[in-house]
Amino acid sequence: xxVRYGLLALLAEAPSHGYQLKSAFEHRTANQWLLNIGQxxxxxxxxxxxxxxxxxxxxxxxxxxxxxxxxDAGRTELESWFASPVVLDEPTRDELTIKVxxxxxxxxxxxxxxxxxxxxxxxxxxxxxxxxxxxADPERDVAFLILLDALIFRTEAxxxxxxxxxxxxxxxxxxxxxxxxxxxxxx
Amino acid sequence: xxxxxxxDGAARWFGAGHTRVxxxxxxxxxxxxxxxxxxxxxxxxxxxxxxxxxxxxxKPSEGxxxxxxxxxxxxxxxxxxxLRRRTVGYVFQDLNLLAGLTAAENVAxxxxxxxxxxxxxxxxxxDSLASVGLGELANRFPDDLSGGEQQRVAIAxxxxxxxxxxxxxxxxxxxxxxxxxxxMRLLRRHCDEGGTAILVTHDAAHAAWAHRVVFLRDGRVVDxxxxxxxxxxxxxxxxxxxxxxxxxxxxxx
Numbered sequence: 001x002x003v004r005y006g007l008l009a010l011l012a013e014a015p016s017h018g019y020q021l022k023s024a025f026e027h028r029t030a031n032q033w034l035l036n037i038g039q040x041x042x043x044x045x046x047x048x049x050x051x052x053x054x055x056x057x058x059x060x061x062x063x064x065x066x067x068x069x070x071x072d073a074g075r076t077e078l079e080s081w082f083a084s085p086v087v088l089d090e091p092t093r094d095e096l097t098i099k100v101x102x103x104x105x106x107x108x109x110x111x112x113x114x115x116x117x118x119x120x121x122x123x124x125x126x127x128x129x130x131x132x133x134x135x136a137d138p139e140r141d142v143a144f145l146i147l148l149d150a151l152i153f154r155t156e157a158x159x160x161x162x163x164x165x166x167x168x169x170x171x172x173x174x175x176x177x178x179x180x181x182x183x184x185x186x187x
Numbered sequence: 188x189x190x191x192x193x194x195d196g197a198a199r200w201f202g203a204g205h206t207r208v209x210x211x212x213x214x215x216x217x218x219x220x221x222x223x224x225x226x227x228x229x230x231x232x233x234x235x236x237x238x239x240x241x242x243x244x245x246k247p248s249e250g251x252x253x254x255x256x257x258x259x260x261x262x263x264x265x266x267x268x269x270l271r272r273r274t275v276g277y278v279f280q281d282l283n284l285l286a287g288l289t290a291a292e293n294v295a296x297x298x299x300x301x302x303x304x305x306x307x308x309x310x311x312x313x314d315s316l317a318s319v320g321l322g323e324l325a326n327r328f329p330d331d332l333s334g335g336e337q338q339r340v341a342i343a344x345x346x347x348x349x350x351x352x353x354x355x356x357x358x359x360x361x362x363x364x365x366x367x368x369x370x371m372r373l374l375r376r377h378c379d380e381g382g383t384a385i386l387v388t389h390d391a392a393h394a395a396w397a398h399r400v401v402f403l404r405d406g407r408v409v410d411x412x413x414x415x416x417x418x419x420x421x422x423x424x425x426x427x428x429x430x431x432x433x434x435x436x437x438x439x440x
Contacts (some may be wrong), residue, residue: 046346073391090201116402116409116410119402119410119412120402120410120411120412122391123227123391123394123395123400123412124412124413124414124415126391126392126394126395127279127395127397127400127412127413127414127415128414128415129397130392130396133370134375134396152392153392154397155391155392156391156392159391160391163229166229167229
C-alpha cells in the first residue's frame with residue numbers, strides 16, 4: 001500500500017525509471033524501507049494496469065530501459081490518498097499482544113516476568129533509537145528524525161501499555177508480587 | 188572509572204515492629220562519573236526514597252551509602268547540608284524557583300548559602316545560565332519565562348558552582364515532548380562532560396536518554412536495561428530496528 005502510493009508520489013514529481021524510483025523512495029524514507037527492484041517493477045505493472053501510470057518510451061522487453069509517468073487518473077488517486085486520514089480497520093494482530101493475552105489466561109505463566117523482560121527489551125530499543133537521534137543533524141536529517149520519532153513514540157506506547165497491563169493485573173493480584181511487598185507511597 | 192555514588196546494602200524503612208514499612212530494601216548499586224542513570228518503577232516503588240538518600244535529604248536505616256567518596260550514613264546535619272550545597276543538585280517537577288527573584292538570583296542562591304560573596308555568586312550563576320543556553324534571559328523573572336526555560340534555570344541552579352551530581356525527579360513531567368527532550372539533552376550533556384546524573388521518571392522516551400535504566404518494584408531493584416556501547420552515526424546500518432521497520436512497511440525480507 002505505502003510503496004504503491006510512494007511510487008505514485010515520486011512519479012507525480014517527474015517521469016522516472018524503476019531504479020530511480022527505488023533509490024528516491026529509499027532516500028525519502030531515510031533508508032529505513034529498502035525495496036528490491038523486482039518489487040518496484042511489480043508495483044509499477046499493477047499501477048499501469050489500473051491506468052494510474054504509463055510508459056513514456058516504446059515498449060521494451062528490458063524493464064530497465066522503460067521510463068514511466070503518472071496519468072491524470074494517477075494524480076487524482078494520489079490527491080485523494082494525501083487527503084484521507086489513515087484509519088486502521090481492525091487491530092493489528094501483533095505477537096506481543098497475543099502473547100500477553102495467552103499468558104494471562106494460562107494462569108501458569110509468570111506474567112510479571114514476561115512483562116518486565118519485554119519492558120527491558122523495549123527500553124533498550126528506545127535507547128538505541130535515542131542514541132541515533134542524539135547523533136542526527138536536526139536540519140540535514142529531517143526525514144530520518146521524523147521516522148525515528150515515529151519509532152520512538154510507538155515503542156513508548158508499547159511500554160505504557162506494558163505498565164498498564166502490569167498495574168491492571170497487580171490490582172487483581174495476578175502478577176505474583178514478592179512476599180513482604182508494601183504498598184507504601186513514594187517518599 | 189570513578190564511582191560517584193555507591194550503595195552497599197543501603198535500605199530505608201519507617202516505623203518499627205509490625206508497623207514497619209520498608210521504602211527501600213537493601214540495595215546495592217554504583218553510579219559512575221559520566222553516567223546518566225534513569226530509575227523507573229510504579230508509584231510507591233522507592234524511586235524518590237533512593238533519590239532522597241543520594242541527595243542527603245535522608246539517611247539510610249542500614250547499609251552503606253557513599254557519595255563522592257564520603258559516607259552519608261555517618262554525616263551530621265551540618266555535613267549533610269554541605270553535601271547538598273557543594274556536591275549534589277536537585278531538580279524537581281515543580282520548579283521551586285522563587286518568583287520574586289530573577290533567573291540569575293535564583294541560580295546564585297546555593298552559592299550565597301554556601302558563604303560565597305554576592306558578586307562571586309552572580310558571576311558563577313551567569314556562567315551556569317549560559318551553559319544551559321539562557322545567558323540572555325538572566326535578568327528575567329520566572330513568570331516571564333516559558334516552562335522549558337524555567338526548568339533550564341532549575342538545572343542551572345542545580346549545577347551552579349560545578350556540583351558534579353545532578354538528581355532529577357520527573358524533571359520533564361510538566362513539559363511537552365520537544366521541550367522535555369531539550370531538558371534530557373542537557374542532562375545527557377552534563378554526563379558526557381564527566382558529570383553524573385540520576386533521573387527518576389515515568390517517561391520511557393526520556394529514560395531512554397540514560398546509559399542505564401534500573402527498574403524498581405516494591406522497594407527493590409528488579410532489573411536493568413543498558414544502552415549499547417557507543418552512539419553510532421546517524422546513518423542507519425543493519426540493526427534490529429530495521430527488522431521492525433520492514434515488518435511495519437510490509438516489505439519482503
